[in-house]
Amino acid sequence: MSDQVQTTSYTIDDYTNHFLAAYPVHCEFRTVPLQQRLLHSHNGYEIYLVLEGSGSYLVGDRVYPLHAGSLTIIHPNVIHRPFHGQSKEFHRYVLSIDESYLDRLHAICQLSDLSIPRHLAERHPDANHYFLSAQQLGRVQGILAELTHALITCERSYELAVLKHIADLFLIVLGLDDEAASLKTGDQHLVGDVLSYLIAHHHEPVQIEDLVARFPVSRSQLFTLFKETTGTTIKQFLIEYRLNKAKRLLMETDLAVTDVSASVGFGDMSHFFHVFKKEIGLTPKQYRVEAFKKKSRLG
Structure with missing residues (x-):
């Protein structure tokens, strides 16, 4: 939710914090241009999948290139700011997940001691950035589209559907290689x-x-x-x-x-x-x- 307009400058994103406290998973497809945003941070993870357009993502002390197929995971309380430069079209999925939700997943997976936050942090303490192949992009886009639909419709057993889509997403993410630094200019x-x-x-x-x-x-x-x-x-x-x-x-x-x-x-x-x-x-x-x-x- 971090590229929505904020009315106050330089804020810790209380809107996202309060929203995630009530709704621990939120996913949205956006096509509107990014507003001129300032650095901000919030609780929870933000997962950013770009489908069209290009730009950069300032996260912590790094700049990550954004383009179709880039997947960025920003960790909780890390300063960040997306920027799409001169791209007229900038289409992306933005998924926000509260930390407590992933902690509960860890509790479910206690026999295998699967801690998604720990695995992500071992790769980098602030963020994870990947470039997806066409096949991977199609799979992740499909998962996020279905997740968005489940969250909007809230049909019977939708929480199980949300859990399934989150699990499917992280099964893909945990199998990805680290960022291809050579693709940076x-x-x-x-x-x-x-x-x-x-x-x-x-x-x-x-x-x-x-x-x-x-x-x-x-x-x-x-x-x-x-x-x-x-x-x-x-x-x-x-x-x-x-x-x-x-x-x-x-x-x-x-x-x-x-x-x-x-x-x-x-x-x-x-x-x-x-x-x-x-x-x-x-x-x-x-x-x-x-x-x-x-x-x-x-x-």
């Missing part, structure tokens, strides 16, 4: 390396000159490649990433606001307060209070 590799550097050093002052000195690219080329590949600027990415980290710390820890500001890379408290209030609409303390209220209501 040199520019995508470069942008991925830049992303890794930005995330590793997000808590430090990052200057464009540092990036130009470190990577084989000019200042103007770097700006152009980063924007064309990710749909955002380097400055905007750092702001979004730092705010996402700050929001999670405000929600999940008792760190003082000054410590949160310092740990995510904002130069000083006043700058952090100004950016947070401007983009979120609340002060950091107000956001923490509201997040605590929401958490209390949920449980």
Whole structure:
């Protein structure tokens, strides 16, 4: 559900979190163009199958190419943002699965100790990305189409049908090879390396000159490649990433606001307060209070 329009910027996707808490599996076929989205994260897994069009998916510190036959699995609470560039048509299935649903599958498969989350995480902690053959694409597309139909119609025993389709999907996924890195372009590799550097050093002052000195690219080329590949600027990415980290710390820890500001890379408290209030609409303390209220209501 992560490419739906959000009304607030840089948010942990509470809409998806609340939806998955009530409906642990959701699948939808979409043809509408992606709206200009910002980095976000949510609970649960997101499985993204592209049928037509091309673009890129920024997930964690990697950029994955999107095109017909690409299958991407984003793990829970990992920042991500899809981008389809200049493609006029962008058709995809988006499947969201709550973590608890896969945990229950593990409990059912206890004799074989089949833990889908563990198998996925062993391949990569943030995401799994695959390029499907024509035969594999047809099978996965068929499974997701039937799953979508079952969830919409809710006929008798539909939950068994949902379980069957989820099992069929992961039987295919667990048999796939890791991503074919050779299909990435040199520019995508470069942008991925830049992303890794930005995330590793997000808590430090990052200057464009540092990036130009470190990577084989000019200042103007770097700006152009980063924007064309990710749909955002380097400055905007750092702001979004730092705010996402700050929001999670405000929600999940008792760190003082000054410590949160310092740990995510904002130069000083006043700058952090100004950016947070401007983009979120609340002060950091107000956001923490509201997040605590929401958490209390949920449980």
